[in-house]
Amino acid sequence: MRAVDDVSFSLEKGESLGLAGESGCGKTTTALSIIRLLPKNGRIVDGHIWYGDQDLAAIKEADLRRIRWKHISIVFQGAMNALNPVRRVSWQIAEAIAIHEHIAIDEAEDRVDDLLELVGINPARKNDYPHEFSGGMRQRVMIAMALACNPKIVIADEPVTALDVMIQAQILELLQNLKDELDLSMILISHDLSVIAETCDKVAIMYGGKMAEFGPTEDVFRDPQHPYTQGLIRSFPDIYGPRDLPPWIPGKPPNLLEPPQGCRFHPRCSFAFAECSVTEPPLYETGPGHVASCHLRAPGR
Amino acid sequence: MAFTSASHWIRRKIGLTEVRREKLSLTTKRFGEIMWATVHHRMGGPGVAILVFFVAVAIVGPWLPLPHWDASLFPRTLDPSWEHPFGTDHLGRDLLSRVVRGSQVSLLVGFLASVIAGVLGTLVGLVTGFWGGWRDEVLMRINDVFLSLPWLALLIVLAAVLGGTLSLEVIIIVIGLTSWSFTARVVRAQVLTVKERVFVERARAAGAGNMTIIRKHIFPNVFPLVFANTILTVAVAILSESTLAFLGRVDRSNVSWGVILSEAEESGALLNGHWAWIVMPGLALVVVIFGFSLLGYALDEILNPKLRER
Numbered sequence: 366m367r368a369v370d371d372v373s374f375s376l377e378k379g380e381s382l383g384l385a386g387e388s389g390c391g392k393t394t395t396a397l398s399i400i401r402l403l404p405k406n407g408r409i410v411d412g413h414i415w416y417g418d419q420d421l422a423a424i425k426e427a428d429l430r431r432i433r434w435k436h437i438s439i440v441f442q443g444a445m446n447a448l449n450p451v452r453r454v455s456w457q458i459a460e461a462i463a464i465h466e467h468i469a470i471d472e473a474e475d476r477v478d479d480l481l482e483l484v485g486i487n488p489a490r491k492n493d494y495p496h497e498f499s500g501g502m503r504q505r506v507m508i509a510m511a512l513a514c515n516p517k518i519v520i521a522d523e524p525v526t527a528l529d530v531m532i533q534a535q536i537l538e539l540l541q542n543l544k545d546e547l548d549l550s551m552i553l554i555s556h557d558l559s560v561i562a563e564t565c566d567k568v569a570i571m572y573g574g575k576m577a578e579f580g581p582t583e584d585v586f587r588d589p590q591h592p593y594t595q596g597l598i599r600s601f602p603d604i605y606g607p608r609d610l611p612p613w614i615p616g617k618p619p620n621l622l623e624p625p626q627g628c629r630f631h632p633r634c635s636f637a638f639a640e641c642s643v644t645e646p647p648l649y650e651t652g653p654g655h656v657a658s659c660h661l662r663a664p665g666r
Numbered sequence: 667m668a669f670t671s672a673s674h675w676i677r678r679k680i681g682l683t684e685v686r687r688e689k690l691s692l693t694t695k696r697f698g699e700i701m702w703a704t705v706h707h708r709m710g711g712p713g714v715a716i717l718v719f720f721v722a723v724a725i726v727g728p729w730l731p732l733p734h735w736d737a738s739l740f741p742r743t744l745d746p747s748w749e750h751p752f753g754t755d756h757l758g759r760d761l762l763s764r765v766v767r768g769s770q771v772s773l774l775v776g777f778l779a780s781v782i783a784g785v786l787g788t789l790v791g792l793v794t795g796f797w798g799g800w801r802d803e804v805l806m807r808i809n810d811v812f813l814s815l816p817w818l819a820l821l822i823v824l825a826a827v828l829g830g831t832l833s834l835e836v837i838i839i840v841i842g843l844t845s846w847s848f849t850a851r852v853v854r855a856q857v858l859t860v861k862e863r864v865f866v867e868r869a870r871a872a873g874a875g876n877m878t879i880i881r882k883h884i885f886p887n888v889f890p891l892v893f894a895n896t897i898l899t900v901a902v903a904i905l906s907e908s909t910l911a912f913l914g915r916v917d918r919s920n921v922s923w924g925v926i927l928s929e930a931e932e933s934g935a936l937l938n939g940h941w942a943w944i945v946m947p948g949l950a951l952v953v954v955i956f957g958f959s960l961l962g963y964a965l966d967e968i969l970n971p972k973l974r975e976r
Contacts, residue, residue, distance in 0.1 A: 402871055430873045439871050446864040451886045457865075460882070461872035510868070 366621050368394045368407070369574045373648075374567075376518065381544060381551040383561030383582065385597075386571035387618050392554045393442065395571070396520045399552075400433050401426075416518075435465045438511040440504075440521040442554075447507055448495035454506055455491035461513045480509040484539060501532035508539065512547070519544075520552045525560060537564055558601060562586055567654075570594045573619045573629035576648070580655030590657035592634045628660065636661060703968045710964025716957030720950075724769040733760045735767035735921055743933075746942045753942045755926075756933040764921055765947050771922040772904050772954070775838055779903035782842025784849060784896035791853025791888070796861055796880055806854070812847035820844055821906060825915040834920045837910065841903045849895045856888045894966035901958035908951055923947040 369391040376382050384392045397403050399414055401421065414421040416436065421429065438461075441447040449457055458480055459473035466473070478488040484505040495503060504524060511519050521540060525533040541564055544551050555561055561568055561582065568585050570578040570593065578591040589595045596614040603611070616633040619625050625632055631641035640660050649662040704710040733739055738758040746753045752761035790809065794802040812820075824840050825832050832840070860866070861884060869879050910916050911924025918925050926947040930936075935943040 400871065402867065430875075434872045439868070441864050441868050441871075443864055447868050449863075449865040449869075449883055449887070451889075452883075460869065460874070464873045464878070510872075 367410075367574060367624075368621060369398065372569075372571070372576045374569050374576070374579055376550050376552065376567075378517070378550055379544075379548050380567065381553060381565045383565035383568040384552060384554045384571060385556065385558055385561050385568060386577075388556060390571045390618055391574040392556075392571055393522055394574075396439070396522055396552060396554055399520065400437050400439070401429055402433075402439075431465070434461050434516065435514045436516055437518040437520065438514065438516040440507050440511045440519065440524050442522040442526070445500070445503065448503060450495055453492050453494060454498070458491075458506070458510050458513055461510065465514050476513075477509075480513060481506075483512065483543070484509045500528055501536065504528060504532075504536055505539070508536075508543070512543065515547075516549070518550045518552065520554070522554045523556070524553070526555070526557070533560070540564065558586075558597060570597070573624060574621055575629055576658060577630065578655075578657040579648070580652065580657075584652055584655045588652075590651045590655065590662055591630075591659045592636050592661070593630050594657075628658070700965075700968060704961070704964055707964040707968060709960045710968065713957050713960030713964055716953055717961060720769050720954050720957070721773065723766055724773050727766045727770055730766065732763040732766065735759065735763040736919075743935075743938065743940050743943075745940070752946045753940065755929060755943060761926070761943060761946060764926055765923070765950055767921045768923040768926055768947060769950065769954075771834070771920050772907060772924075772951070775834065775841065775907045775922065776900040776904035776958075778838045779841035779845065779907075780896050780899035782839065783845040783899050783903070784892060786842070787846035787849025787895070788853055788888070788892050790846065790850040792857055792880055792884065794850070795854040795857025796876070796884065802854075805850075809847045809850050812844060813851070817844050817906070818909060821910055822913065822915060825910065831917045832910070832915060833917050837907055837916060841906050845899055845902060845906070849892065849899065852891055852895060853888050856891055857884055860884050860887045890966055894962045897958055897962035897965060901955040901962075904951070904958075905955060923951045
């Protein structure tokens with residue numbers, strides 16, 4: 366099964382990219398592929414992942430291990446499970462530092478204070494166990510962990526899912542500030558378009574393991590080019606609008622074991638015409654840095 | 667403080683590596699906390715008290731002002747008196763000396779056998795749980811054999827194969843080799859759930875290799891189980907040894923509590939009303955096993971942060 370196919374995007378220094386889409390459309394798989402952390406039964410069949418002039422898809426595992434965390438780190442989905450319950454928080458943050466800089470954990474722990482302060486946790490609590498923290502604080506700890514080795518790129522996988530709205534706002538603000546302060550590049554994965562609209566410079570909309578649309582966040586949200594993106598945005602309730610159910614996209618995402626012929630979205634698309642079920646649309650350029658994979662956007666149409 | 671600086675000095679002297687230093691300080695720090703918590707635990711306190719008493723008796727035994735445990739110096743089958751608090755046996759030996767001697771043998775067998783079983787069970791559990799595949803198949807089928815055979819029959823058959831009566835070393839090894847299977851099962855099951863947790867993936871993402879993940883993330887998560895299990899195995903091992911001894915399968919020159927009970931049984935102590943001959947070693951056995959059970963339970967609660975009361 367091809368969980369993710371034909372996805373291509375670029376991320377510059379200091380830029381943030383949002384990956385959006387329904388559950389199971391390949392957001393996390395795309396992100397994990399970047400540092401080759403796919404589960405055992407998954408692999409990268411083809412393609413390149415350029416980091417500077419290194420192709421992460423081709424380099425040796427040992428070299429990749431040096432890049433992980435030190436250059437590209439992850440804030441994992443679900444902070445509850447991403448912390449080891451029997452290790453103190455300080456130890457867990459220090460672990461990555463110790464591994465990458467070949468120093469003792471004790472020495473690495475000296476830097477934990479700064480990191481905790483950076484994400485807004487009182488350093489006095491560094492010797493607590495994860496279960497002694499609240500959900501939002503655990504997420505902060507996860508962020509501190511991701512920053513431990515001064516990475517260039519941080520991949521945040523659903524960083525605010527399962528948190529309440531107030532905490533969501535705090536965490537997003539924290540991520541935004543850290544990004545600006547430390548000049549990080551960031552990939553933010555979320556099914557929540559408002560989260561992405563608020564924090565990202567560019568956005569990639571994924572559908573059925575493929576990229577439906579990619580472009581600057583403003584352009585994509587103001588003038589969506591792919592019918593799927595249009596549907597997604599329209600299905601968002603407007604707080605000033607009438608109080609009724611927003612329109613939704615009928616049907617469900619395709620089974621990737623037998624993806625539909627042609628455009629993967631055509632069975633659910635209200636604009637679908639004959640060609641859509643036959644040929645797969647390439648990415649057509651619709652504006653500066655803005656592309657959409659839809660036959661409607663073919664030049665001269 | 668003095669201890670810390672002294673140990674720093676020693677470490678510098680013998681040139682321990684940085685990584686090693688971290689491990690030492692981490693374990694000593696934790697060990698102190700665990701000890702404190704255990705002693706103050708409602709079950710751990712009594713458990714520790716019982717075990718400290720018996721271990722102390724076993725250690726100072728040789729210096730206690732008691733007649734030699736194997737010297738037939740007195741009238742036979744005396745009832746308890748001030749001179750012989752536990753009475754004497756059928757060969758005129760002081761039973762108090764023999765029970766004290768028994769604590770040494772029984773505890774030694776218990777500790778060493780459970781260490782063997784604990785180490786073996788943990789290794790097997792970690793390997794099968796973490797890697798799975800053919801390692802899992804082979805080791806777990808062997809484990810099934812040990813689990814499904816009745817251990818007492820296995821011990822007796824092993825005793826027969828190894829020549830009728832068993833020496834102390836053989837008993838320790840045999841008990842150790844027959845009691846690892848439960849620990850292995852428990853550890854494997856725990857490893858299977860722990861290795862799927864996201865923090866293992868996170869550690870891998872942070873650059874940790876398989877061995878680091880097993881040592882630093884998975885082992886600490888299964889350690890409470892291993893520890894509590896091993897403490898409980900000590901009780902089982904002591905009981906196994908006593909059973910074997912009672913059945914007359916061990917070398918009687920190693921006086922364990924089971925050997926005393928076996929001799930009492932053979933000389934009809936019960937019929938002749940020599941109650942102390944049976945009650946005293948029996949009581950020692952029961953109390954020690956109770957102590958280990960209390961401690962095992964307390965440790966399980968203390969070492970598992972999720973069970974800890976606050």
